[in-house]
Amino acid sequence: MSGDFPDLFSLLERERKVTGSTVYIRFYPMIIKRMEGVYVWDVKDRRYLDFNASWAVANVGHSHPRVIEKVSDQLKKFISASYTTFPYVEAIEYVERIRGVSSVSEGKKAVFGHSGSDINDGVYKLLLLVTGRERMVSFIGAYHGQTLGSYSVSGHKAQAMLSPYKEVIKVPYPYCYRCLWGLRYPGCNLKCVKYIEYLLDTVYPGDTFAGVFVEPVQSDGGDVVPPPDFHRKLFQVIKKYDLAYVMDEVKVGFGRTGKFFASDTFGVKPDIITMGKPMASGFPLSMALMREDIADKYEGTHLFTLSPNPVSIAAAHATLDVILDNDLADNAASMGDYLLRSLKEVMANHDLIGDVRGKGLILGIELVMDRESKAPASAETAKAVYRMWELGLLTAYTGMHSNVIELTPPLIINREHVDEAVNLIDKAIDDVEHGRVPDEKVRMFAGW
Ligand SMILES: Cc1ncc(COP(=O)(O)O)c(C=O)c1O
Known part of the structure; x- marks a missing residue:
């Protein structure tokens, strides 16, 4: 042109x-x-x-030249292996590498996808399957994606038009600039977390919930940074009822918050971390790292013919190299x-x-x-x-x-x-x- x-x-x-x-x-x-x-x-x-x-x-x-180089090499080897039936070493190695990055990823098992939306959706499904509980907690202002499950845990105005899964309780995110209770941190004593605890103690019995979906920093909701101890306190509360902590790092993972995992920035070890966007520098790839008991409970319940695509995995290796080496x-x-x-x-x-x-x-x-x-x-x-x-x-x-x-x-x-x-x-x-x-x-x- x-x-x-x-x-x-x-x-x-x-x-x-x-x-x-x-x-x-x-x-x-x-x-x-x-x-x-x-x-x-x-x-x-x-x-x-x-x-x-x-x-x-x-x-x-x-x-990035290193991404281009790795992708070009992979294109000459193979581009269409369906990992579901024909695994390849590079994907296994990639998960091994990510598990080694931090104690939050250590010991967790991987499930793959193509996008942030479908990986959050998959996690939703697996939690329903594994726990037998139907409810989820998520946050007003959250964005977890566009598929039915991830749409349901999102909390934007669009979800007022359609919220397919009814069993999601949406609670306020710690938006301190516009605190719903008119309080100030730290004097507020994290009333927003106390409110969630109150809900789970009263009208919504905690043991009816499978998990909580939460963003480390609520980005599409207005780039809202929670107080430093918010995630730790929320984690303590939801663990009283044995909910899974799902940290959606799709947007702010891979170094953006100052540590490789945003979970490390906020000092929590979630049960599940979802990743996407920057993983493969633009090639479609997403992944959830999760507790073994969730990842292994039912064989073949979350797989896609084209995921993880080997070219995306090559890009993901190079992306990881560049982030860590620099x-x-x-x-x-x-x-x-x-x-x-x-x-x-x-x-x-x-x-x-x-x-x-x-x-x-x-x-x-x-x-x-x-x-x-x-x-x-x-x-x-x-x-x-x-x-x-x-x-x-x-x-x-x-x-x-x-x-x-x-x-x-x-x-x-x-x-x-x-x-x-x-x-x-x-x-x-x-x-x-x-x-x-x-x-x-x-x-x-x-x-x-
Ligand atoms: C936190 C978060 N989760 C999930 C998604 C959905 O990712 P995708 O657009 O790749 O489906 C986004 C997209 O903006 C996001 O910001």
Whole structure:
């Protein structure tokens, strides 16, 4: 494709004639031509700094040479083994390697999938089968995927339209900026956990529940970082009733929170950890590591013809190599601290910013109409994200009110990348505050 590509808007209109809107959420007219490292080029050959990383997939950066090399080698060997019947060494070795990364993965057994959605769905199914209990606990604002089971444990507005599995009790996540009880941590004594304990002690008997699905950091719910001891306290409560702790690390695993496993960042050893997105740097692959008694109870109850695909496994080996050899989790921790500090400085100049928060390289900037009422500034958020795109920075927004700018850059970023992004964020928010981003431009994407 050449640099004089037709207008990006007309291309999106062409797309809308042939694809269902169920397949997209868009923020600006970005049409990809090429991706490399921390950069993305559009079909007009414009370069963007990528602080979205394809929704937290490109932890090692786009098209990492080591991923390309391993994948190319594998393509010449075999691409279509159905692991269900014809296992291969590379997949076994991969699980052995992941088990060795930390004490949270040690001793656990693997079950495979293609995506975050289907692995969470599979875990849901296995827990029902193994425990004989029907209920689950999950969180308001959670996102666990799009299949019927993972949709049911999710807690976004969309689930109000359809919540196929009725036995899911949805409870508040520790969203301290908007604490439901109006309390402050640590004085609150984690009332949100006490509330769950109260439910399990009273109206919903704890021994009727199979498990709890929880995100280490609630990302799509607004990049909500829980207090440091939230997961540990929740773990204690649910263990009173023998529920399985399912930590959904699909989005923030593989180094993003500053440790390889987010479970380590929050000091818990879940019964099940689900993984996906960054595992294979964009090739379809997901996995759950789980207690042996769950993984082994019924043979052949969670398998797919094409999973794990050998090319995906090759990419996963290379991704793991790059993360471990380059200490990318440490880099995520230090760059995340630096980015958070820089964003706090930006916040001082803009009343539109109500809160900035983050853990490692998953960060959120929450926009509000004013800091007193905290009314969500949803239109302004859409405009800010759009303006960032115009200025050459890729981001997206999240949250129950679509008013949180999410930053999930590749874990390979350095201070110069952070400085560049922060300058653009500062400028974009300034432009929104001063009315320099017209509604018409953004309307096509923002749904208002
Ligand atoms: C925490 C979490 N779990 C599961 C999923 C679903 O993953 P996928 O889109 O690969 O099905 C997502 C996707 O955003 C996610 O953020």
